[in-house]
Amino acid sequence: MSKRQVIVLWIIALVLAGSYFAVQASAGKGYQNQTARSRGDKLLGDFRKEVEQVAGIEVREGEASVRLAKKDGKWVVADRDDYPANDNNVKDLLRTVAEVEVTQGIEADPSLAPRFGMDPEAGDEEERGTELVLRNDAGTELARLTLGKNLEGASDPMSPFGGGGSSGRFVRNHADDSGVYVTSELFPTLNTDPTRWLDSQFLQVEKVKTVSVSEPGKPGTTAWTVTRDDETGDFELEGKKDNEQLDTTALNPLKNLFSYARFEDVVPADEAGDAWNSDQQRQALIETFEGFKYTVTFGPEKVDPKEDEDPEAMPTETGYLMTIAVEAEIPAERKVEEGESEEDAKTKQEAFETRKKELEEKLANTKKLEGRTFKVTKYTVDPLLKDRTGLIKAAPPAATTPPVGGPLAPGASATPNRPRVQAVTPPIAIPPLPTPEDDEAPEE
8 A cells, every 4th residue: 555545544534533523522512401400400409498488389270279378387278268288298299399300401491381281371271281389478489380291201012001101290490491391200199179188087976876867957856866775786766666677777877977987078168158058957966975976967068050961961969068066075084993903903094094085186186177067978978868767667568358349369269268169970880891601691
C-alpha cells in the first residue's frame, strides 16, 4: 500500500470518528432533561417540613369537589357539616404527597397540560384531571397538584389479558413550570365523593333486651314490643294471645339489631328536614342488658320522580334515613358475689373495670352520632319495618265438612257417613255333567 493511500485512509477514519462524536453529542443534547426535577427527586421537594401545617384539603374534578378541614386536631368533612373524617385516609394522602418521587420529567409548557389529561374544561371527565390543593390555617396555599391520565405500561405477550396495566400517572406541580412529571403513584383513593372520606364508625348495639316500635307517623304509640329474659333466650311478644304462634324468622334478626350497622351518607342539616316525610317516620326504643337505651327514628327517604325516568323500568330501592339518641346507666361498682375467693374477686374486678371502660367509650362515641341524620339501606332497618301481624305465623286453614246438598270438594263423596251398599246375586243351580253309563243306556 502506498504512502498516499495510507494518508487517505487516516483522513477518512478521522472524519468518521468526528462525525460519530458529533452525532453522539447532538443526541445527548436532544434528550437532555431540562425539567427542574429528575428521576428519584421528590415531586414537592422537601415538603415533609410543611405537611404538618396542612389544615385544609380540597379535591376537585370539574364541577365536583370535596373539602376537608382540620379542627381541634381532628380532620372533618366540611361538606357534611364537619362530620369526622377517616383520619387514616387523610394521613395516608398527606404522607403520599410528601414522599412521592419523580420517575420521569417531560418538558412541556403549562398550556400543553390538556394533552396529559389535565383540562378542567374538557367535556370528557377522564380528560379533566383531578386537582388537589393543600392550605394552612390561614388559608394560604401550600401546594397545588393536578393529576392527569395514567401512563399505561408495556403489554405483556405472555399475559392472557394482553395489556400491562398502569405504570404511573402524569402530575403537574403548579409551583414548577418546567414540565409535567410522571410518578409511580396512581393516587387511587383521591376522590371528590364526600362519602369516601367519612369516618365509618357507627351505631353498634349489643345484648338487646327489649325492642318497641311505634306506628308510622305516631312516635308516641306502640305497634308492638318484644322482650326476653336473658341474652341467649328468645323474644316474647307482649300481649300475645294463646292461639297465636310467633314467627322466629321475623324475631331472630332483632337479637343482632344494629350489631354491624353501616351508613351510606350523612345528610347535611339544611337538607335533612325535606329529605323524608314525617307521616312515614317510625320510632324504635331499644334497651340492652347492659343499661343502654337507644331511641332510633327512621323512615323512607323522599324520592322525587325524574321526568326522563322510564315508567316500565325496575324501580330502584328506596333508601332510609335515621337519627339516633342514646343514654346509659353504667354501674360504677361491681356487685360482689357471696363466697368469692380473693383470686376470683381480683379476676372479676379486672374484667369489670375493662368492660366498664369499653362501655364508657362506646357511650361517648355513640353520643357523637346524636343530632345527625344518616342515610342507610333498607336492609339496616328491615327487622323494624314489620307490623304486629308480621311477627305472628299465619294459622293453617281449618278443615270443614260441606253441608248436605251443598257443593262438593274435589274427590269428596256425596254421602260420606252412609254404609256401603253391596249388590248380592242369589246362587244358580248347575246340572251335573252326563257320565259314560248314561250314554250306553238302552233305548226304551
